[in-house]
Amino acid sequence: MxxxxxxxxxxxxxxxxxxxxxxxxxxxxxxxxxxxxxxxxxxxxxxxxxxxxxxxxxxxxxxxxxxxxxxxxxxxxxxxxxxxxxxxxxxxxxxxxxxxxxxxxxxxxxxxxxxxxxxxxxxxxxxxxxxxxxxxxxxxxxxxxxxxxxxxxxxxxxxxxxxxxxxxxxxxxxxxxxxxxxxxxxxxxxxxxxxxxxxxEPRSVEPPKPSDVRVASALKLNAAVWGVIGLAALIMLARFSEAFVLLKSLEAGFTPTWVPLAMVIMHAVYGLAAYPVGRVSDRIGYGGLLIFSLAFLAAAHLTLAWAATPWVFVLGTVFWGLHMGFSQGLLGAMIAHATPERLKGSAFGAFNFTTGVVMLVGNTAAGWLWHSMGSEVPFLVGAAISVCAMLWLLVRPLRGAR
Missing domain, CATH: 1.20.1250.20 (MFS general substrate transporter like domains)
Incomplete structure (x- = not known):
């Protein structure tokens, strides 16, 4: 922001x-x-x-x-x-x-x-x-x-x-x-x-001229910013909607009444992890923590793909919550760190637009895979994409983002 x-x-x-x-x-x-x-x-x-x-x-x-x-x-x-x-x-x-x-x-x-x-x-x-x-x-x-x-x-x-x-x-x-x-x-x-x-709302300064707010400024973003946006797009392609996690709970043996329990567990793990991870990122940087988050996402996908019992499904939601706790906010922080002050608005706009389009494609593809090939296939594909994103970070650490 x-x-x-x-x-x-x-x-x-x-x-x-x-x-x-x-x-x-x-x-x-x-x-x-x-x-x-x-x-x-x-x-x-x-x-x-x-x-x-x-x-x-x-x-x-x-x-x-x-x-x-x-x-x-x-x-x-x-x-x-x-x-x-x-x-x-x-x-x-x-x-x-x-x-x-x-x-x-x-x-x-x-x-x-x-x-x-x-x-x-x-x-x-x-x-x-x-x-x-x-x-x-x-x-x-x-x-x-x-x-x-x-x-x-x-x-x-x-x-x-x-x-x-x-x-x-x-x-x-x-x-x-x-x-x-x-x-x-x-x-x-x-x-x-x-x-x-x-x-x-606090009193604000005089509004800028309309010419000061330009979509074209997004084209001036440097390679480091576009590298983070590209990585974020790959991660969002792997992390499709949690609606599919909730649907998977029925196959794992949950009755409809108890399905919300999956989100309770996920948010509890996410909430407990997010703050300490944020504190650690201030000291050691973002790259290593993001690799851990992708490892947790891959583990979540693999666990949920074959979850046939409630306990295995719960383990998958714990991994998913850890992924969220280790990643939520890090990509935004990386964008802010890599972007000059005068272009931060354009950077976040390009970031949000790109990831939104990717999530439209990713969620539609996940639904098609589930419908055509079975419920485990979108999770297996998500795991494979998560591993690709990990390799990207290991082989080519992002420039300009700590």
Whole structure:
């Protein structure tokens, strides 16, 4: 995230305390992630059992959602750079996410699910940049890393609590997925309320001229940045949507009621690993940790490919969570380290756009492989791509990224 998206006219003296605005944005992220995970953990089951969707259709829906969010995030970043007004855009983004929750329980066809997912992903794409811009603006440089870390930690707590709440509601509602979808609208609405009522945007400088925000500047990025983007594209091709992990849980012996447990375990491991890994990366660099993350991803793929019992499946989700904990944030940090300050916005835009397109292709391909050749094939292909990415890092360490 570029550090100069928003600048305050005057900075308050540094006190060492994380600003209240950051805490409130963390709470907003926590509530919205609870809502997202309550829907996301059960949606693949609803699509297959309730609407008769194939794995190919699920792969396309998941990939399209990522692509929509990516394109929207790119446009949101340019608009935030130009207007220097972040909170209104964040409210629109979180509001769209909350409104989408009302469509899921009403959806009687795959078309409406695509509409709801697209609305949710557009909202996510819109809100990410202005939210991070506000955090950068209110946080003194000395604690900016801690501020972003706190927001991400609270988001991870939401990712952990959401599946637990979904699991408890599935037991309470006797496996009625639609009732859980209705309940997911509550934390989504609360997230918007907290954002509107308690988040204060700092005063910003005068907006730049429109000519200062140019898509063409992405062409000026150096080879080190494009190397990171290329590696990220390969990793995203290997790490397809977690919807396929949830579908695999049924083959491993889970009943639909207990499927959310997979996401609980994954987010617990991810949350426990992310912070210490981030601390270590500040001292030793990113390359070695990224190799470990790819080893965990390959292990997750191989374990899940042949998971025929719940315990083997759980082991696969632990490996997947370790991969997320060892990789989430590292690629972004590598982009920031390799990019000149004046081109950071363009670098992140190119990064998000490229990985979004790759995830659309990767998820659609994973769905086709599952549908045509069996559920184990996309995981085996994912393992092979993970190994290729490891070899890339071992043979040609990325320039400009520590």
């Amino acid at each position: 570029p550090q100069d998206l928003l600048q305050t006219r005057a900075s308050k003296p540094f006190t060492g305390a994380i600003p209240a605005t950051v805490w409130m944005l963390g709470v907003v992220s926590l509530l919205m992630d609870i809502s997202s995970e309550m829907v996301g953990t059960l949606l693949p089951l609803y699509l297959t059992a309730g609407l008769g969707a194939s794995a190919l259709a699920i792969g396309f829906i998941e990939g399209l959602s990522v692509a929509v969010a990516t394109a929207t995030r790119l446009l949101s970043g340019f608009f935030t750079d130009w207007s220097r007004k972040a909170k209104p855009l964040a409210v629109v983004g979180y509001g769209l996410g909350a409104l989408s929750r009302l469509i899921f329980p009403l959806a009687a066809s795959i078309d409406l699910i695509v509409l709801a997912k697209s609305m949710d992903r557009v909202g996510k794409g819109i809100r990410s940049t202005p939210r991070d811009a506000i955090i950068a603006a209110v946080s003194p440089p000395e604690i900016r890393g801690a501020s972003f870390g706190l927001r991400k930690s609270l988001d991870t707590v939401g990712g952990f609590l959401g599946p637990i709440i979904a699991l408890l509601l599935m037991i309470l509602f006797a496996g009625d997925i639609v009732s859980v979808f209705w309940a997911a609208a509550i934390p989504g609405a609360l997230a918007v309320f907290v954002l509107v009522a308690f988040v204060r």
